Amino acid sequence: MTTVTTRTVEYPADGLTMVGHLALPTGVGRRPAVLLGPEGPGLDDVQRGRADALAELGYVALAFDIHGGRWFTDPEEMLARCMPLLADPDRMRGIGHAALDVLRAEPRTDPDRIAAIGYGTGGAIAVELGRDGVDLRAIGTVNGLFTGRPGEAARIRCPVWAGVGSEDPIQPPAQRDAFAAEMQAAGVDWRLVVYGGALHAFHHPMTRHQTLLPGVGHHPRHAQRAWRDVVGLLEECLPVSH
Template structure:
């Protein structure tokens, strides 16, 4: 039976509160997947994703990059109130990423030699940073992520494999940002792949935006389905 568990952990600016999902019938160690949420922070949508990851046979942890109790909604006066300081201080984001990954590794069900990370929007930027900083993950998957580099030197070559799932009409990551990331990852000798979905924009996995009328933003069923399938194949490969 798949079960959720609230996980409290430390780090700069903490405490932090994440949610793990795993099957209570398992008796062996399983690969672990860190899930990093979008601009709003950890929420029910991410917990459901964690359960879907657990159903694939992995242990999932929804990480918290903002701090316990620091969450927003789309109706908040400033939905990006907790994201903006991390965008402005990428070393702080780096340190919180290390803390979240350490929390995943600390789960007793996790095979620490086989971990990966996936992220959405801001979380997509975060998982690319995980690969950049040489974190102990085998691979990362970014869904409609943001691609600007962190502004500090990082170890090369990049060891983690990367899968970038991108809506081609995403105004937050225009074609020049995509080619810039490709050039960066190539220079870093990374094993990377990019899936671009024509007609899809930012947040194409977010079903709560199914009726969005904002140009370049909204749910796209085809891109959502295809990117999830690509992710499952990618995780199977890196955990093999």
């Protein structure tokens, strides 16, 4: 197994001091990089672990923060923070660009080979970076299927992969269909995987400290499959040359 080096990085965004988690692969040369966005509750050890796993595969990975170091256990608090954010593409882009600047400034990062992957709110931010015309090699969003402002998806310059649970009431079929129609109309290279029987946040193990919204639940098998699909997207669009 490769040796991964990690460190905490603080940077300003959205009027807050964000606290991200940077994971570096073994070696000294430049590597392709992945911007990793967290679920609505915020950046936690699950997302940090995903960044570490990507670093083991040879990527520079930054798990970025969306709440200034906070992780919400109360869904009402989380929604009060996330819903206005999801309704404001410019704020989402600001959070994404601030994290992207940190990732690009890392000497190990190949600035011309970056992908953005995210879950829930973090996935919506990843797609907004594409709609903003950022030069990315791939975008992946799990449970972050939100339509953007009309026509802006035409600025996406890379393949987009999206995953969602079939029983997710927070991302219902009409929302999935609208996202697919937006991508198709914009001429994006897109695909959508629907994981049968899975609820919202099916990819995230639940802790006893959390109060869960209706329609939220972990699906271990599909969580593993979604991770393999994300890694497959990166292997296709952003291969690591050793």
